[in-house]
Amino acid sequence: MAEPIIESIEEFGLIKNKKKSTNLFSRVGIVGCGNDGQYIARVCSSYGLDVIFRETTHERVYESLRRIEEIMNSRIRNWGATESEKKAVMSRIKGTTLLSDLKDCDLVIETVPTSGKGRSFEARKAIFEELEQIVDPTTVIATNSTTVVISDLSENLKNKDRCISIHFMINSVDSRVVEITKGLYTSDWTYDKVEQFVKMLKRKVIPVEESVGLISVRLFSVILNEACEMVMEGIGCKDDIEQLMLTGYGMRYGPFTIADIIGIDRVVRWMENLFNEFGDSRFKPNPMIKRLIRQHRYGVAVGKGFYEYDANGDKIDRNHLAESK
């Protein structure tokens, strides 16, 4: 068969010279590709968007790609995806060490891991400012952080109205919900566009007023602290509290398992930020959680936290092991 003829479609519309639509994101940039970044990259890519992420070193770029692939493999093992879907997803994700490679993106999400008190805020702010120099004036710049508010992050930018906070919940494949927060300067245009983007990813939008910890982090911190408190007081044991939340309240995971999935170190940073913001002792990390940190039991990622996990991230059932012995 003869080669197909290639044409540019713009010449063929009924309505000539129409304005180019600005409804869609087609290329998403991600700055920092840890757990959250990997999750966002994978989700965006599975809905057909091109993704480019920035990591600090080539090793980390490689590692992030490897872990995204690993998650896709695990999705295949759990019947959630097919081999060809994995290929398509991986083909749309690129990594780089240069922020300037994100210049063609129409949405950039910052997902830099929080590291130590106060440091992350300055780092994030610097990234926002650097991004503004690189990307188009209409590119939406967002943060996935829950513990800093978008108004503070964007205050030094020329076009602050394109900044917004988008928080993906990453603790389970079924947590198809995203918190979106408008800052003081965020325009309706930006909000609408991001809302449409989230809906396109088949996730529910939860609009949240600007406040540290949003809904998800603030509420979870208190639940986890209270659960630890009850263990310490001897009111109930860990497994029973988990079971009660699972069966009694229909939760998919109990508070200790969720904390392990999110990462204990991260939960502690959330709590510290909340405590700094609100000054309320209910946000202060419980000693049980601090003890886990000292023992480097950071959760699923390192194979142990409140519980222990095998290489696939599946919980090792100690009771079951004891019985079978």
Add this chain to the structure above:
Amino acid sequence: MKILVLNCGSSSIKFQFFNMETQTVLAKGLVEKVGLNGSQLKLNKQNGEQVIFQGEIVDHKSGIEYVLGVLTSQKHGCIASLNEISAVGHRVVHGGELFSSSVLITQEVVSQMEKCIDLAPLHNPPNLKGIEAITELIPEVPQVGVFDTAFHQSMPDFAYMYGIPYALYKKYGIRRYGFHGTSHRYVSQRACEMLNIDFEAQKIITCHLGNGSSIAAIQNGKSVDTSMGFTPIEGLLMGTRAGDLDIGAVLYIMEKENIGVESASALFNKHSGLLGITNISSDLRDVLNAAQNGNQQAVLSLKMFNYRIRKYIGSYAAAMNGCDLLIFTGGIGENSKSTRLEVCNDLKWLGFEIDEGKNARLNGTESVISTANSKVKILIVPTDEELMIARDTQKITQEKR
């Protein structure tokens, strides 16, 4: 009379443009990746040329606008102005219980179609977007909706009901609807035309075998049963779909594998069928090759595939108390001689006698492939859903004049 047929998917628009006087296709093509990066419109012209139009296509409306623009363009078009389009026919996936035949689209019909969205949340909304786009772009042109489920609405209640609480039927419309209706209707009518017999006095079994497969029992011109049910998973073993499966097994798997609804849906829709059994491919041709090379799972999957078809044919012969015509269509039904042979070979007792020579020789063509003595006539009829949609559209818009 020139008719445009549209089939809008979630991110694609298939189109065919017919000249009904000559029953020929003037142009056809596909808009891909609507609303996504890398969207494009592929056009196959009557002269065999293929043109790819690249650029941003943000939604269905803009996709259809480009389709109309391309059809009327000097460079690649086939009509001088939009006035030459007499009507537009839309393929609509789910018509629920509200539509038992093709209909002229009015505002009332659109609001009824909106009520069917829950039944096909992935498919019906883009179909509606296509209708909306045409209404905006060429409001004078009449439109017709042709439903994938409509033909099977003649099924009797005892065939379409499930043995679950009746309240669920009332509440959510849980019942068997069946799919591929336009194809089953087209091939059964076409076969009667070929043989010059009365469509409304036959007992016909139609096997639409492709990546998705279904069988229908058609008695006196009406579908009385079909193998797909509430969703297209039920019935035959398919490329990646499980087909009939014990609900107890589903529940057990979900519990053991600790998976939710989404993963379970992927498991039974995407990981099962030929692909699931063979772990090689969902494409029958690959599976046939593997079986020839001695792969035992491939051999098994083919046996399962054929056996289930045979079982359905047997049960539909019983349901109709006989069978006059057996029709094969769809990618596999039209082109896999071994499938047809295996299915029919063990049905002699019921009066199905396939002519091995004809079956091999006439592969892929519109033809009769049973022996002269066969009680039941066995046929290959290549399906043409778009033509059927165009014909319905022509008929309905002419009646209205």
